[in-house]
Amino acid sequence: MPGEDTRTRARALWEGLAGTPVSFPRAGGIRVVVSPASGLCPAGWTGVVVLGGSALVTAPDGGTATSVRDALRGLPADVDAIRGALPATGVLGPAALAYLSPDRFRPAAAPPTVERLPGDHPALRALEGAAGDDDAGEAALEDITSPAFVVRERGEVVAAAGYRAWPHRTAHLSVLTAPGARGRGLARRTASAAVAHALAGGLLPQWRARPEASRRVAAALGFEELGAQLSVELDPGSPTSGWA
Known part of the structure; x- marks a missing residue:
């Protein structure tokens, strides 16, 4: 298993790239934050990074963040489950994230x-x-x-x-x-x-x-895989509650 220092450094990297003060939630959790300047995804997209069994999600604005939280409520911190819950017009990933002690x-x-x-x-x-x-x-x-x-x-x-x-x-x-x-x-x-x-x-x-x-x-x-990264361009016309 990768050392705790490796896991801590990986989390710190993506928390910094989120573009707003935030930390990964406890294992199994999904945290959604507003960050127009997120480095987790292209501008205007929703970014997802899952590390160590918890997920950090950035949304470009408050309305999108609310809709994403609603869509992901009750889901596990699993990149495929998150991808399946978000209506998209564009997707990058998921890509595995691996690190080396x-x-x-x-x-x-x-x-x-x-x-x-x-x-x-x-x-x-x-x-x-x-x-x-x-x-x-x-x-x-x-x-x-x-x-x-x-x-x-x-x-x-x-x-x-x-x-x-x-x-x-x-x-x-x-x-x-x-x-x-x-x-x-x-x-x-x-x-x-x-x-x-x-x-x-x-x-x-x-x-x-x-x-x-x-x-x-x-x-x-x-290298050992600790998680995955996903970027989603959300479909503004989706019938999902709160999106249209």
Whole structure:
């Protein structure tokens, strides 16, 4: 199980990103707050983060918050149950949230050679082009603030990982592998180098992912899933009581 310090740091991160003074409720609870500046979701959406069996939900205004509370009353702090109760015109997620305690880290084997590149190197943009918009968008390599840790084959970067510095000394991981190079452990090796770099700086590695393959890479490195994140664009015309 992840250490208490890891759980505390993860909760503190998302409480800060909520954009208003708030804390997670006790286990099993759902807390809904008004926060137009929430970092849990795009502007104007409703954001949901479930950690350790409790849920924090941000709404863009008071009316929406009231309707969300009514819709979620009596539900468990479960991301799928929450998603099912909210009428939506747009949804992002849910994505699993996993974190790594230093003593749980399982580094990948060293070979093949992992090279370090600047985060804005053109070779990374070429990798994104080869991977396609969906996978490149999921990885968000263009957002990293760390060096990029890469593997080359025949001179081309075929796998890369790095992280973006988030608040509360959190390292948000990004990992991408070219379609033709998948299934050979390259994501694990590049991610391992990025995680080692983050841990050396005293950062908390965070892995947010929807694809099962990505979640398996995180688990192989020692990450443990503590919860999930969901963003919902609510349907203003829903017949749900209080919405229309």
